[in-house]
Amino acid sequence: MRINCPYCGPRGNEEFAYLGDATVRRPDPAAEDAAAQFYEYVYLRDNPAGSHRELWYHGGGCRSWLVVTRNIRTHEISDVAFADAGDKP
Amino acid sequence: MAAASVIARRGKADACAAAITAHYGVTLPTGPRRAASGDVVFAGVGPWRWIATAEGADAAEFVAQLRERLVFVAAVTDQSDARLVVRLRGPRVRDVLAKGVPVDLHPRAFKAGDVATTLVAHIGVQIDMLDDGPTYLIAAPRSMAGSFWSWLTASAAEFGYDVSRS
Numbered sequence: 001m002r003i004n005c006p007y008c009g010p011r012g013n014e015e016f017a018y019l020g021d022a023t024v025r026r027p028d029p030a031a032e033d034a035a036a037q038f039y040e041y042v043y044l045r046d047n048p049a050g051s052h053r054e055l056w057y058h059g060g061g062c063r064s065w066l067v068v069t070r071n072i073r074t075h076e077i078s079d080v081a082f083a084d085a086g087d088k089p
Numbered sequence: 090m091a092a093a094s095v096i097a098r099r100g101k102a103d104a105c106a107a108a109i110t111a112h113y114g115v116t117l118p119t120g121p122r123r124a125a126s127g128d129v130v131f132a133g134v135g136p137w138r139w140i141a142t143a144e145g146a147d148a149a150e151f152v153a154q155l156r157e158r159l160v161f162v163a164a165v166t167d168q169s170d171a172r173l174v175v176r177l178r179g180p181r182v183r184d185v186l187a188k189g190v191p192v193d194l195h196p197r198a199f200k201a202g203d204v205a206t207t208l209v210a211h212i213g214v215q216i217d218m219l220d221d222g223p224t225y226l227i228a229a230p231r232s233m234a235g236s237f238w239s240w241l242t243a244s245a246a247e248f249g250y251d252v253s254r255s
């Protein structure tokens with residue numbers, strides 16, 4: 001599998017680390033229903049047979065966090081973007 | 090070789106680029122490219138991150154001056170003692186590198202002035218192409234120098250090579 005890093009260009013997956021589902025957000029631990037939210041966040045994950053947005057870290061290259069849209073059935077990658085939208089600091 | 094990482098601070102990317110242009114006369118590359126002015130080079134190694142090097146300069150002096158010039162606009166960290174840097178040149182250099190460099194180094198894909206950060210034999214390296222000689226500069230972590238050297242010499246063995254200090 002090759003991932004087209006927006007900074008480095010296409011690289012083999014040995015340069016990247018998979019860092020999980022990019023569609024979920026860590027709940028606020030101070031929220032009143034935090035326990036329920038964390039239960040949902042930690043355990044009730046979707047496992048779609050198809051397109052999925054996931055976080056990958058380009059540790060063997062430019063060290064960017066990326067959001068990769070990948071078809072879990074075919075491994076076809078339809079989009080790669082910086083996780084922070086490439087925002088200029 | 091004097092070297093430092095330069096990371097633009099939040100909201101200071103433009104100010105960082107302007108300061109570098111004012112002091113060193115180079116336009117900071119936004120992608121994996123190098124920009125040189127005399128012996129000073131800024132190589133893009135990630136978004137809003139560069140490795141600045143100066144050949145022949147006093148490392149402590151170069152880094153202190155860079156830090157002073159970029160104060161408030163970039164984080165500057167001395168890397169001079171952290172890296173082994175080798176310069177490779179010769180007609181079969183690409184054949185040697187092809188044994189371990191996963192990046193396409195074909196002249197159509199990787200040109201003079203291009204930079205790549207990648208893994209060679211599991212070792213994180215920065216590769217700069219200097220000219221169409223072809224000449225490449227490869228920087229590897231000093232703590233991995235022995236492993237990198239063993240990969241390099243084993244890969245070059247069938248073509249023959251000379252080692253010289255610069």
Ligand SMILES: [Zn+2]
Pocket residue numbers: 005006007008009058061062063064
């Ligand atoms: Zn990258």
